[in-house]
Amino acid sequence: MTISSTGIIQVLNKPSPDLLTTWYAEQVVKGKIIAGKDVVLACKRHLKDLKRQGTDDFPWVFDGEKGHRPIRFIEKYCKPSKGNYKQLILQGWQHFVIGSIFGWVHKDTELRRFREGLIFVARKQGKTTVISGASIYGVSKDGENGADIPLLANSMKQARLLFDEAKAMVKASPNLKKRFRSLRDAIHFDKTFSKIEPQASDSEKLDGLNTHIAIFDEIHEYKDYKLINVIKNSRGSRDQPLLIYITTAGYQLDGPLVDYYEQGLDVLNEVYPDERTFYYLASLDDEKEFDQPEMWIKANPNLGVSIKLEDMVEEWEKAKRVPAERNDFITKRFNFFVKANEQSFLDYETIKKNNKVIDLETLKGAQCIGGFDLSDSEDFTSACLEFPLDTGEVFVLSHTWIPEKKVIADNENIPYREYAKDGLLTIIPGEYVKKEYIHDWFVEKSKEYAIELITYDPAKAFGLVKSLESYGFKTEVVRQGALTLGPAVDDVKELFIDGKVIFNYKQPGSEEPTKNDLFRWYINNVKIKPDSNRNNLPQKQGKYRKIDGFAAFLNSHTEVMKRMVEPKGSGTVGFISISDL
Structure with missing residues (x-):
C-alpha cells in the first residue's frame, strides 16, 4: 500500500x-x-x-x-x-x-x-x-x-x-x-x-x-x-x-x-x-x-x-x-465546525475551549457579583453569580426559571425537563415566574458566597430590586445601551477566546460534574449587531434562540471587568485576586 x-x-x-x-x-x-x-x-x-x-x-x-x-x-x-x-x-x-x-x-x-x-x-x-x-x-x-x-x-x-x-x-x-x-x-x-x-x-x-x-x-x-x-x-x-x-x-x-x-x-x-x-x-x-x-x-x-x-x-x-x-x-468539504452564521458571537472551537470544571466547595465564602435578566414573566428568567478568579478567569454560576405552562405548551422543542433534572433550571407551577423565586435564590446563595453587588436591567425590575435591597443586598442598574454593554461584550469575548470562562461545576459530594449545557446554549444563541459607532450589542439569532442567561452574565460582567483590572500602587494595571476584593 x-x-x-x-x-x-x-x-x-x-x-x-x-x-x-x-x-x-x-x-x-x-x-x-x-x-x-x-x-x-x-x-x-x-x-x-x-x-x-x-x-x-x-x-x-x-x-x-x-x-x-x-x-x-x-x-x-x-x-x-x-x-x-x-x-x-x-x-x-x-x-x-x-x-x-x-x-x-x-x-x-x-x-x-x-x-x-x-x-x-x-x-x-x-x-x-x-x-x-x-x-x-x-x-x-x-x-x-x-x-x-x-x-x-x-x-x-x-x-x-x-x-x-x-x-x-x-x-x-x-x-x-x-x-x-x-x-x-x-x-x-x-x-x-x-x-x-x-x-x-x-x-x-x-x-x-x-x-x-x-x-x-x-x-x-x-x-x-x-x-x-x-x-x-x-x-x-x-x-x-x-x-x-x-x-x-x-x-x-x-x-x-x-x-x-x-x-x-x-x-x-x-x-x-x-x-x-x-x-x-x-x-x-x-x-x-x-x-x-x-x-x-x-x-x-x-x-x-x-x-x-x-x-x-x-x-x-x-x-x-x-x-x-x-x-x-x-x-x-473540510468537515470543520465554523460559525453558526456570519453574525455569531463565538464559533464552535472557541466555545469548546471553555470546558473547565470548578469545584464549588473551593468557592465557599468567595466574593462575587450577581446579575439577573427578568425578560417576560411568562418566559425565561435568568440570574447568575460571577466570580473573578486570581487566574484571570471568571466562573459563572447560572440558573434559569420557566413557568410550567410554557413547558407544557412545548412549542419550541427546548429540553426543559433535562435541564431541570441537571439542576440548571427550575420549572415554576402556573403561568408566570414570580419574582420571589429569584429573590430566594440570591438569599440562599448569600449563605454560601459573599455577594458584593447585584446588577440588573431596570425593565420590569422595580419590585424585585426593592425586595433585594430590603434584605440588605446592594444593587446597581445596568443601562442597556452601547456605552455600558459594548465594552463588556468585547471583554467577555476576549475571555472566551482565551478559554477563561468557566461555567461547568462539581457539586460538593457529587462524583460527576454538572455540564451547564443550558448556559452554553445561551452563548451559542448570541449574535452581535454593531451600532453606528461600531459598539457591539448582543441580540438573539432568532425567535426561539434565547439569550437570557447571557444577558444576566453580561450585566454582572459590567462590574466584574472593573474589578479584574485595577491600578496598583505604582500606577500599573494588573489583575486582582478574590482576596483583594
Whole structure:
C-alpha cells in the first residue's frame, strides 16, 4: 500500500475481504493511510478491543465474516444510480465502518454490539449510496421479521434522497427487483413482512414504527431530539436495533450533532466508556490544513474515488475569496465546525475551549457579583453569580426559571425537563415566574458566597430590586445601551477566546460534574449587531434562540471587568485576586 503525493491511497496486496476492517485500522494507526486524529483513535479502539476479546469484562468478539456480509451484498447487488459505475466497490474506510458496525457481536448471543453509530464525513463521500445499500441488506438479510427501516431526515425532501437511491438500486438489479416490491413511499420485502420508508420530523406515521435499523441523514440540521427520541422509543421489541447517524458538519451548534460529536470525542479519548456506540469522525485537525491539499483526505476518505483532488483544489481557491462560500466549503468539504452564521458571537472551537470544571466547595465564602435578566414573566428568567478568579478567569454560576405552562405548551422543542433534572433550571407551577423565586435564590446563595453587588436591567425590575435591597443586598442598574454593554461584550469575548470562562461545576459530594449545557446554549444563541459607532450589542439569532442567561452574565460582567483590572500602587494595571476584593 502506498500513498501518492496528492494524498490518494493506492492499495497493494490487500488481505482477504473479511480481514479488511482490521487491515484498515492497522494501516491508519501505522500512518500508512492518512487520517485525522479522531479516526486514528477509532482505529486504535478497534485494535485494542481485539486484544480484549476473551477477557471477563468484555463480552464482545469481532466476526470478520459477519462484518463482510453486508459489504459483499452491497458490492454484488447495489449499483449506484448516479454516474457511470458498473459496480460499487467499497473503499477501506467503508469496510472499516460497515465491517465494525455489523462485525462486532456478543460472544454468546451473536447479536450486534453497536446499537448506534455516528459516521461524520465531508460531502461527496458516497455515503448516500452505501447507506442505501446497507438499508436494503438490513431489511432482507438481517434475519428479522417485521423489520421497519426508516430513512430519516429533518425534512421529507431530504429523507427521500436516501429512499429514492435505495429504490433505484432495487430497480437496477434483476435479483433485487424479483425479491422486493417497490411503491412510491415504501420498499417492501414481503418474505419477512419488512419495509423501508422515508420519514421526517413532520411525518404522521412515526409513532407506529417497529424500528430495526434507522438511518438518520444530515443530523447537523436537527435543532432538537424530537425525531431521534421517537425512533429510539420505537425499537424496544427488537433484539439488535441499530441507529446510524450519517452527516457532515453544520451550523446548528446547539443541536444533537454537536452533543453526539462531543460524546464521541470523550469515548474515543477514553474519558468515559461507551461500548455500544461506534464513532467514525473524519475531519481536518487544524485550520492550517485548509491550504494543505495532501491533508484533505482526513475529511474526505473517498478522495480520488468519488472526488478529484484537482477539482477540489480549484473549488477551494475560488470559494476562499468569498466569506460566505469559504465558510460553507470549510464546513461541508473540510468537515470543520465554523460559525453558526456570519453574525455569531463565538464559533464552535472557541466555545469548546471553555470546558473547565470548578469545584464549588473551593468557592465557599468567595466574593462575587450577581446579575439577573427578568425578560417576560411568562418566559425565561435568568440570574447568575460571577466570580473573578486570581487566574484571570471568571466562573459563572447560572440558573434559569420557566413557568410550567410554557413547558407544557412545548412549542419550541427546548429540553426543559433535562435541564431541570441537571439542576440548571427550575420549572415554576402556573403561568408566570414570580419574582420571589429569584429573590430566594440570591438569599440562599448569600449563605454560601459573599455577594458584593447585584446588577440588573431596570425593565420590569422595580419590585424585585426593592425586595433585594430590603434584605440588605446592594444593587446597581445596568443601562442597556452601547456605552455600558459594548465594552463588556468585547471583554467577555476576549475571555472566551482565551478559554477563561468557566461555567461547568462539581457539586460538593457529587462524583460527576454538572455540564451547564443550558448556559452554553445561551452563548451559542448570541449574535452581535454593531451600532453606528461600531459598539457591539448582543441580540438573539432568532425567535426561539434565547439569550437570557447571557444577558444576566453580561450585566454582572459590567462590574466584574472593573474589578479584574485595577491600578496598583505604582500606577500599573494588573489583575486582582478574590482576596483583594
